[in-house]
Amino acid sequence: MRNIVTVLLLLFGFSAFCQTKSDSIQKMDSLLKKKEVNKIIEELEFKKKATLKNKNFKIQNLEFNSIQKNKIIDLKEAQKKIDLQEIQKINEIEGLQEVEELVIKSTSIPFQQEALYIGEDELEGYNNDINGTPRLHGPSQFDSRIELRELNPDIDWQWLILRRNESVGIIIEKEKINKISEDIYQLDISNSLERTYNLCSNIPFRTQPTVGIGTTFIIGENEMITANHVFNKKLEDYVIVFGFEMLNKNGIIQTVINVKDIYYPQKKIYNSEIYDVVIYELDRPVKRPVLEWKRSSSLKEGNEIYMIGHPSGIPKKIAVNASVIKNSHDQYFYTSLDSFQGNSGSPVFDFNTHKVIGVLVSGELDYTFNGNCNELNLCKYPYCKGEKVIRIENIMNNRY
Incomplete structure (x- = not known):
């Protein structure tokens, strides 16, 4: 009888143990399902945010295309006013020659590699129209850099420059881009040019963000070229x-980048320390135009x-x-x-043919220190050599 009671007690205990274990398993399953649901909700929220940013990206592109077709005249008027102000300042100091002498005698502190120049005929020769179209001007007579949006695609020579632009990219370090x-x-x-x-x-352009370390351009289906010193890491x-x-005059910048516009260097296929250039392969073919080139030796001094x-x-x-x-x-x-430091590796074009004639590799100082902040370094040939460009034919003929 005692044995029967013992067996019944054991069976009852085992049944209770199984019931408890079953309850624990159900609770664990419930917790796991809850975590999975939360994870799905988080993923949906993330995709929702990404979709919203993607829509903003498309809206920016549409806005850019609209602006390219409808160039605002007031920007050109503002540039004219800047030019007039600069010329008046120069006249107040008894002519351009005195300004140059002051620049040459001034104390400068090396800050970067490359510089701005006052060309021999920058004040006169470059004020003429091009094929009946007014010439484009930069922020001042000493700075001729312009934004892409200032080019009018309805004007042939400006449209050709816009087309060449499609084949030019920026080199950045991986930590500067986030998925x-x-x-x-x-x-x-996060870093502006002014603060950096x-x-x-x-x-x-002091308020614009600085992201990259160099410029590069397409010379083959999956091949690009830049200055050799730009790649100082792996x-x-x-x-x-x-x-x-x-993208527009309101300061909107294309900072959201589609994956199709991002490429990864794979291996160097030509590397010259003499020319300071490097050709490298990408992770896949580039769906953008390959830039044409011509011999630079045919150019004459003074060619645009x-x-x-x-x-x-x-x-x-x-x-x-x-x-x-x-x-x-x-x-x-x-x-x-x-040109400036980040221009290293930039393509230089013959204005008449719009073909590449060389690769920008170096120059003088970009800025000089005035005791409080850094100013543009103004320099005129022959006091400064100019910005150095490697002949493209030497690279392309010696690459194999």
Whole structure:
């Protein structure tokens, strides 16, 4: 009898144990399902935010296209006023020559690699129209950099520059770009040009964000070229981005980048320390135009040129109203281009053919310190050599 009671007690205890375990399993299942539901909700919220940013990205693009077709006249009027003010200031100091002498004698502190120049005929020769179209001007007579949105696609030579722009990208370090959804990335624009380089309040584009370290352009289906010194880390530490530019005069900048406009360098296929250039392959073919090139040796001193790039790592600019100032060396030539450190690797174009004639690799100082902040470094040939451009034919003929 005692054995039967013992067995019944054991059976009752085992049944209770099983019931307790079953209840625990059900609770665990319930908790897991709750976590899965929360995770799904979080994913839906994330996708919702990403979709909203994607819509904003598309709206910005539509706004850019509209502005390109309907250029605002008041911007050009403002530029004319700036030019007149600058000329009046120069006249007050008894002519341009005295200004140059003051610049040359002034004490300067090296700040960057490359510089601005006052070209020989910048005040006169570049005021003429181009094929009946008024010439474009930068923020002042000493700075000829312009935004892409200032180009009118209905004017042939400006449309050709816009087309070349599609093949020029910016080189940034990977930590400067963040993934916000499967197809959308956000550039880190936390640092302005003014704050990064302690610039004076009259420096053009000072409020724009600085993101990149160099410029690069397409020379093959999945091949690009830049200045060799730009890649001072491992190749996999960098990203190539297309489309980082100013969208309208209100200051909207394209900082949300679609994944199709982002590429990753894979390996170097040509590297020259003599020319300071490097050609590298990308992770996939680029669905953008390959830039055509021509021999630069056929150019003459004084021939007009222009450059597309990212000066100081800011949104893309076109440096116009420049020329070849010295063309006697076999490997390179010097120009009056308004270039800056981030322009290293930028394509330089013959204005008449819109073909690449060289790669910008170096120059003089960008800024000089006045005791409080950094000002633009103004310099005139022959006191300064000019901005150095490697001949494209030397690179393309020696790459294999």
